[in-house]
Amino acid sequence: MIPNKLKKGDTICIIAPSNPITQDRKYLTDNAVEFLKAQGFNVVFGDNAFGLDKFGVSGGSPEQRAEDINNAFKDPNINMIWCAHGGDTVNQLLNLIDYNAIKKNPKLFLGMSDIDVLHLAINTMTGLVTFNSSDPKLGRDLDLDFPYTKKCFSERIIEGKIGVIEPVDKRKCLREGSSQGDLIGGNISSILRLAGTKYFPNFKNKILFLEAYRTDVKSLLGQLAQLKNIGVFDQISGIVVGHIHEFITKGPFSQDDKEFQFEDVVLEISKEYDFPILKVNNFGHRCNNAFLPLGCKVELNAKNKSITILEPCVK
Helix, strand or coil: CCCCCCCCCCEEEEECCCCCCCCCCHHHHHHHHHHHHHCCCEEEECCCCCCCCCCCCCCCCHHHHHHHHHHHHHCCCCCEEEECCCCHHHHHHHHHCCHHHHHHCCCEEEECHHHHHHHHHHHHHHCCCEEECCCCCCCCCCHHHCHHHHHHHHHHHHCCCCEECCCCCCCEEEECCEEEEEEEEEEHHHHHHCCCCCCCCCCCCCEEEEEEECCEHHHHHHHHHHHHHCCHHHHCCEEEEEEEECCECCCCCCCCCCCCCHHHHHHHHCCCCCCCEEEEEEEECCCCCCCEEECCEEEEECCCCEEEECCCCCC
16 A cells, blocks of 8 residues: 655645654754745644653653544645654554554655654554655754755655665675565664564565664674564565664673674674675665655665665555
8 A cells, every 4th residue: 555645735744753842953843844845845733743741751642642643644634744753652652543544544654763663563554655764854964954865755755756776875785685575674673662562564575674773782682683583584585774873883891892883793693594685874863865665565686786666655
């Protein structure tokens, strides 16, 4: 199930499913709103985007935040939903989302980081293709400040362009091979938050994309081992590693100067498998963003260092 592409005159609703939009950071969202309006779109906010829950950590209670999602999908005047940013409490909403309403009203749904919890749950429960994207922010030399990110927003969301996803810099083949499958994944911590729930995806023959934010070798070893132990590596047909922001490259008890990258740990944990692995830098935190269509069929060719979208992700 794919959403309609965004057209001039359409309305975008910005919501805050976890962390609120705070007044000291609101200017970043305001800048993005001006950019979107200049492209010919209307922009509104969810009722609770600037709210606060009683613990002072989220943009309203779980019920209020879920209501913003449900209302946005049900509102015929809203064409796209863009999550302002992530936050640890997004999984409070999983049992409060009206998945039947999403099935009846498929729409563009964008976000990143902890929002991957929602991407995976929505795709699992409804089959809707959603988009791992930048935050709707502009003005800190990140997000929509990158020309590549703006270009991909236009190509993927407005034009519906498929085919080869252009690189932003040199890619690295970690394990040769070529495979096809639906694209699935996101932030590794967000994926694991769904383990043991009905929202956990089916990874059979999928291309897994992974990124992380401020983690280290020790934590990653445990996280990848968990994915392996619950059978994810037995099912997938390939891995794409994205940009990893602030990765601590040495173990806390290291006795030498040897350092390891995120992809080195992936190779170690998956060493008995033969699926292809590619390292890129066009999705993740604080980097250029390709607006990846989660649930859409792609081809991964690690030797040629290419990722190709094979089917329409919008209509």
